[in-house]
Amino acid sequence: MIASVMMCVSAVLLLIGMLAGVVMGMQQDFTLAPAHAHLNLVGGVLLFMFGLYYRLVPAAGRLAMATVQGSLHIAGAVLFPVGIALVTLKGHSYVVAPIVGSLIVVVATALFVTIVFRTSRS
Numbered sequence: 396m397i398a399s400v401m402m403c404v405s406a407v408l409l410l411i412g413m414l415a416g417v418v419m420g421m422q423q424d425f426t427l428a429p430a431h432a433h434l435n436l437v438g439g440v441l442l443f444m445f446g447l448y449y450r451l452v453p454a455a456g457r458l459a460m461a462t463v464q465g466s467l468h469i470a471g472a473v474l475f476p477v478g479i480a481l482v483t484l485k486g487h488s489y490v491v492a493p494i495v496g497s498l499i500v501v502v503a504t505a506l507f508v509t510i511v512f513r514t515s516r517s
């Protein structure tokens with residue numbers, strides 16, 4: 396279940412990130428390039444790959460920890476790039492958003508490491 400949610404959300408985030416890239420190119424304004432890059436990589440690529448692991452190794456996908464990991468990663472994958480965009484456009488007073496977003500992603504990834512170590516042989 397969490398695998399499907401992760402792959403569906405990541406596909407949508409990737410599309411949004413790509414469209415943002417197209418808009419940047421059309422406007423020749425690359426101010427938001429770091430937000431675009433992190434949305435595509437953390438939200439598009441990583442989220443899909445983690446979801447794919449849970450589909451590939453069902454024992455991992457069934458763990459409660461996988462649901463926590465996937466939910467945290469989705470929250471961080473949105474908050475992190477949005478936070479980068481806020482700091483870029485509105486200034487340093489919004490810095491808490493990318494800090495919290497990035498830390499959520501790091502915690503989620505630490506959970507993923509634990510899950511992989513526990514299940515990669517199954």
Ligand code: HEM
Nearest residue numbers: 412413414416417419420425428429431432435436439440
């Ligand atoms: C339709 C698809 C895409 C378009 C039109 C697009 C467009 C762009 C543009 C215009 C830039 C800014 C270039 C510059 O600063 O000179 C950029 C930067 C970047 N893009 Fe994309 N992009 C697309 C997809 C992706 C994907 C799928 C990824 C990663 C999975 C990605 C990762 C990056 C990275 C890492 C940067 C550099 C960011 C930086 O310099 O801060 N892009 N892209």
